[in-house]
Ligand SMILES: Nc1ncnc2c1ncn2[C@@H]1O[C@H](COP(=O)(O)OS(=O)(=O)O)[C@@H](OP(=O)(O)O)[C@H]1O
């Protein structure tokens with residue numbers, strides 16, 4: 001959130017004066033044909049109206065009436081490991097930053113570093129999701145929208161998130177399991193496939209496909225750029241008008 005400072009109000013007063021006073025000088029000159037009168041009117045007006053503009057602007061800063069609270073949304077990226085959640089969510093976040101709305105990026109790796117003692121059993125993941133939901137809810141209370149990316153493989157935890165937060169937009173980042181294995185730059189599938197990782201989604205744990213996702217991105221057919229455009233278009237149509 002940003003707050004208009006005093007100096008900004010003064011700068012606005014000065015910049016507006018350049019336009020407005022030039023107009024006044026032209027009008028006086030056109031009507032009276034006297035340049036001395038036009039310049040005198042311009043000088044008096046400049047000083048008087050910068051002060052009046054500043055007072056008017058600062059009074060309006062204090063008035064709440066007519067202000068609309070920004071409605072926060074939560075973009076929730078779900079999908080198999082290496083389906084492309086982080087890549088697309090990062091690109092979307094970068095675009096959303098340009099809209100100048102209060103925004104936070106929440107990625108599974110950051111949260112798992114923040115809350116390290118959590119595993120990958122169904123119970124642990126659901127507990128983890130509940131904490132993340134609480135975090136998003138707290139941010140939303142301060143009008144902060146979120147771009148969150150988590151495997152979130154179980155329908156019950158996605159349902160819990162939907163119930164906890166406002167304006168939840170589920171983006172199902174879809175990729176064939178074979179595609180994900182090929183994208184394994186983290187070496188996680190390789191480890192899971194030889195039994196070094198337990199409860200690894202897609203190998204020895206299930207991924208329950210979302211049935212009611214607002215947006216589905218098939219990354220086998222859709223590029224990161226195209227996916228970003230689709231998601232930004234949705235957000236602009238529904239939340240940032
Ligand atoms: N069993 C197991 N052991 C070790 N590492 C694992 C395991 N399962 C998943 N992963 C990796 O952790 C990432 C998933 O974490 P998430 O917090 O998104 O999962 S969840 O939403 O709580 O289900 C996920 O990372 P991403 O590739 O970023 O999705 C996985 O690479």
Ligand SMILES: Nc1ncnc2c1ncn2[C@@H]1O[C@H](COP(=O)(O)OP(=O)(O)O)[C@@H](O)[C@H]1O
Nearest residue numbers: 080081082083084085086087183219222223224
């Ligand atoms: N269409 C696509 N959408 C998203 N990622 C893609 C796509 N095509 C290839 N990739 C690659 O797949 C990998 C996905 O990794 P990442 O975004 O970390 O996945 P996740 O967060 O789901 O584990 C990246 O290396 C990315 O460049």
